[in-house]
Amino acid sequence: MQLVREIATVASVAMPVGERWNVRRCRYAPQGGGKGRVCIATGVHGDEVLGQLIVYGVVSRLIAEPEHLLGTIDVYPMLNPLGLDVGERMVPSVTRLDMNRAFPGSPDGTALEGICHSVFCDMLDADLVLDIHTSTNFKSELYEARVSARQADVMLREARALCPELLWVLPDRSDFDASLTGALAAAGTKALILEADERRRRPQEIADAVVSGIFCKLREMGLFSGETRKPPEGDIPCIRSPKDVLRVGCERPGIYVPEDHIGTWVKEGEVLGVVIDALQGEALQTVLAPAAGLVFSQRSYSTVYPGTLIARLCRKEQP
Amino acid sequence: MKKDVLFTVPSYFRDDMDIMGYRFGKGEKSCVVLGALRGDEVQQLYVCARLVSFLREVEKDGGILPGKSVMVVPTAVGFSMNVGSRLWAPENRDINRRFPGAADGSTTERIAGALFERLKLYRYGVQLTSFYQPGSFIPHVRMMDTGRHNPELAREFGLPYVYVRTPRTVDHTTLNYNWQLAGTQAYSLYAGKTQEIDEAAAEQALRAIVRFLNGRGLIRSEITPGHASSVISDDDLTTVVSSEAGLLRRVKFAGAHVRRGEQLTFIMNPLDGGVREVLRTPVTGMLFFVQDGPFVIEHSPVFQVLSGRTL
Numbered sequence: 001m002q003l004v005r006e007i008a009t010v011a012s013v014a015m016p017v018g019e020r021w022n023v024r025r026c027r028y029a030p031q032g033g034g035k036g037r038v039c040i041a042t043g044v045h046g047d048e049v050l051g052q053l054i055v056y057g058v059v060s061r062l063i064a065e066p067e068h069l070l071g072t073i074d075v076y077p078m079l080n081p082l083g084l085d086v087g088e089r090m091v092p093s094v095t096r097l098d099m100n101r102a103f104p105g106s107p108d109g110t111a112l113e114g115i116c117h118s119v120f121c122d123m124l125d126a127d128l129v130l131d132i133h134t135s136t137n138f139k140s141e142l143y144e145a146r147v148s149a150r151q152a153d154v155m156l157r158e159a160r161a162l163c164p165e166l167l168w169v170l171p172d173r174s175d176f177d178a179s180l181t182g183a184l185a186a187a188g189t190k191a192l193i194l195e196a197d198e199r200r201r202r203p204q205e206i207a208d209a210v211v212s213g214i215f216c217k218l219r220e221m222g223l224f225s226g227e228t229r230k231p232p233e234g235d236i237p238c239i240r241s242p243k244d245v246l247r248v249g250c251e252r253p254g255i256y257v258p259e260d261h262i263g264t265w266v267k268e269g270e271v272l273g274v275v276i277d278a279l280q281g282e283a284l285q286t287v288l289a290p291a292a293g294l295v296f297s298q299r300s301y302s303t304v305y306p307g308t309l310i311a312r313l314c315r316k317e318q319p
Numbered sequence: 320m321k322k323d324v325l326f327t328v329p330s331y332f333r334d335d336m337d338i339m340g341y342r343f344g345k346g347e348k349s350c351v352v353l354g355a356l357r358g359d360e361v362q363q364l365y366v367c368a369r370l371v372s373f374l375r376e377v378e379k380d381g382g383i384l385p386g387k388s389v390m391v392v393p394t395a396v397g398f399s400m401n402v403g404s405r406l407w408a409p410e411n412r413d414i415n416r417r418f419p420g421a422a423d424g425s426t427t428e429r430i431a432g433a434l435f436e437r438l439k440l441y442r443y444g445v446q447l448t449s450f451y452q453p454g455s456f457i458p459h460v461r462m463m464d465t466g467r468h469n470p471e472l473a474r475e476f477g478l479p480y481v482y483v484r485t486p487r488t489v490d491h492t493t494l495n496y497n498w499q500l501a502g503t504q505a506y507s508l509y510a511g512k513t514q515e516i517d518e519a520a521a522e523q524a525l526r527a528i529v530r531f532l533n534g535r536g537l538i539r540s541e542i543t544p545g546h547a548s549s550v551i552s553d554d555d556l557t558t559v560v561s562s563e564a565g566l567l568r569r570v571k572f573a574g575a576h577v578r579r580g581e582q583l584t585f586i587m588n589p590l591d592g593g594v595r596e597v598l599r600t601p602v603t604g605m606l607f608f609v610q611d612g613p614f615v616i617e618h619s620p621v622f623q624v625l626s627g628r629t630l
Contacts, residue, residue: 013616249425307429
């Protein structure tokens with residue numbers, strides 16, 4: 001079967017000196033379009049590059065197995081191409097704004113708002129939008145599916161086939177509503193964030209896990225007929241409300257030396273890491289788990305201040 | 320004058336960062352003036368430093384009225400200013416997007432939270448702000464329409480305009496928005512430049528604050544009278560947007576009166592000098608805002624023209 005591959009420019013703005021800020025979409029579909037449409041977006045934050053490898057993994061397989069593609073897969077790997085080029089989270093124009101706080105945008109607003117609006121409109125009629133992010137500097141995360149509270153009932157079920165290590169319902173606050181996933185969810189489009197960690201292990205391993213989850217989901221939706229892993233049968237740890245998250249902060253400034261607990265269940269009082277002072281040769285603070293739970297976020301070796309996030313625990317007993 | 324340490328951020332590599340408040344008079348917490356919340360707000364810092372110096376003399380002359388207290392907080396981000404970072408670098412976060420803050424949260428939430436606990440005790444709050452869009456404005460004081468705002472009192476700054484802005488969702492975590500909700504009459508005062516000192520604009524902002532403090536019966540000081548302010552809203556402003564990108568060559572500047580169809584700027588091809596676009600005003604009025612960067616990208620707001628009844 002022949003694969004249709006079409007590159008389109010979804011949004012485009014002229015830059016001052018001989019360049020355009022283009023947001024490109026590549027559509028992969030069987031002849032005739034097939035049934036259903038899934039959008040896979042990434043790169044809204046320029047310092048998160050693992051999404052490139054994940055999209056590459058998805059697309060490579062679609063190209064290799066065109067006979068198994070039964071619906072439309074639209075990929076948008078570079079929403080913030082200028083930021084990606086210089087490794088900067090924000091849009092690196094004079095205003096330096098966070099693109100993921102500008103959705104749904106506006107056709108009458110600034111250039112950024114116009115681009116966000118075009119991207120948002122292009123995804124509105126999708127059956128599912130996957131918005132891929134990766135952990136920020138000095139923080140490791142499990143492979144997580146994060147959904148809007150207003151879509152939680154439906155999306156917690158929908159997200160299972162993506163095979164995440166954690167499900168997280170995000171409260172619909174004003175800053176989340178201005179994100180791509182939040183704005184789409186508010187408009188009634190099924191959307192979720194896939195958060196993966198590129199800092200801790202080989203990026204290929206993390207990307208492979210996400211890609212395999214995406215194909216499992218595509219198969220469940222009837223958009224892909226190739227071999228995939230099975231959706232998980234057992235419980236996936238789930239954060240349903242902010243009360244389920246235990247945020248562990250640092251209380252002393254210094255250098256944080258972590259123990260490696262990501263993805264493990266810790267007991268109350270277990271040592272998460274130590275804050276050290278090299279000048280005086282002192283261990284300033286031993287950071288302990290304040291309760292039992294699953295460590296799903298973990299600070300890596302770095303400078304810390306009082307309040308710096310050391311770890312986040314899913315406040316549940318080990319199954 | 321009393322110096323208070325409002326909050327301390329201890330550091331490993333550096334000296335601790337103390338957020339200082341300079342207090343004048345005793346009694347009711349009447350008015351607080353806040354300068355830099357971002358590391359590049361040099362002008363805002365400067366105006367506050369000048370205000371502290373001014374109020375010190377006023378206090379010596381017995382000019383702080385009995386039972387009234389005024390506090391000035393020149394900066395909450397000394398660390399960021401010393402390393403030339405607009406945001407709080409360790410978190411890459413804007414403190415003015417962290418209010419009302421949290422005592423047990425991240426470092427920026429702790430800074431915002433500690434600051435807010437002190438600032439919300441005051442009846443009036445004045446924040447010297449920079450705006451994300453680089454440009455020049457007509458001198459004005461602005462506030463968000465929260466249902467609790469009071470534009471009439473803002474006339475006492477004596478600036479030409481009082482701009483009541485409709486808040487967007489992203490504004491809900493700013494100081495000004497949360498201040499209003501907590502019951503403080505909060506104002507954002509335009510102070511001219513951000514990253515450099517603009518003496519004329521600083522002088523104007525300083526006079527406006529002194530006028531307000533006088534008008535509210537908090538200090539007694541001679542001051543030149545201000546303007547009879549007009550209250551304006553988003554509906555009074557017409558935005559002129561670029562359709563091309565390139566070098567921005569302005570013909571008109573903030574404060575200029577322009578007639579419908581008059582040329583405001585032209586956008587030049589940065590390589591061959593050709594004119595890509597001429598921007599003209601669609602309405603007769605006064606230029607309230609002019610973007611002042613050398614470059615412009617396509618579809619950017621370059622001018623705001625104030626027109627109609629408010630002129």
